[in-house]
Amino acid sequence: MQQARDYYPECPEALIVNLARNGDRAAFEELVNRRQSAVRNLMRRFCNDGALADDLAQQVFLKVWMSIRTLRQAGAFGGWLKKIAVSIWLQHLRKNDALHNADELIDLEEEKQENVALKSDLDSALAALPEQVRLCIVLSYQEGFTNQEIAESTEIPLGTVKSHIRRGSEKLKQMLDAYTENST
Numbered sequence: 001m002q003q004a005r006d007y008y009p010e011c012p013e014a015l016i017v018n019l020a021r022n023g024d025r026a027a028f029e030e031l032v033n034r035r036q037s038a039v040r041n042l043m044r045r046f047c048n049d050g051a052l053a054d055d056l057a058q059q060v061f062l063k064v065w066m067s068i069r070t071l072r073q074a075g076a077f078g079g080w081l082k083k084i085a086v087s088i089w090l091q092h093l094r095k096n097d098a099l100h101n102a103d104e105l106i107d108l109e110e111e112k113q114e115n116v117a118l119k120s121d122l123d124s125a126l127a128a129l130p131e132q133v134r135l136c137i138v139l140s141y142q143e144g145f146t147n148q149e150i151a152e153s154t155e156i157p158l159g160t161v162k163s164h165i166r167r168g169s170e171k172l173k174q175m176l177d178a179y180t181e182n183s184t
Helices: 004-010 013-021 025-047 050-070 074-096 100-105 122-127 131-142 147-154 158-183
Strands: none
Touching: 004 025, 013 025, 013 050, 013 074, 025 050, 025 074, 025 122, 025 131, 050 074, 074 131, 074 147, 122 131, 122 158, 131 147, 131 158, 147 158
């Protein structure tokens, strides 16, 4: 005899979110199954370290489980989850990087291109960017956040977000163009 949770994989996400908000662990497990890959990939893009990305993703889902009852609209789950992921990443940076805001002092134009072949891979190119620049680039291009949403999520001033995205995009283009030129 099948139980209700056997049908969770076919259910709309909003229904599963509502069940999880009411304490249904099987529904929460379904949410984790649906979203864990995306969260792990987001964290991997932030930190360029698979093991750390896995640890951070676990922290994200722990935080989600502990606060899912505060989510007001089930349809907003995806954006809410991303905001929690960004928050966990920023907490990690603050906890583990005494020079967290020193990235502002780095002049992107002075960075040397060490191995152009490695930088052809987007993850390697992203890893070469300062953490705050990488954070803004990933949230903008991969996650589709607006500049305002990035500013609100990260508590980085809007003008700085725009600057990070512009300069970071230029730097990525520069790194990837150099690879294309050398490989032809």
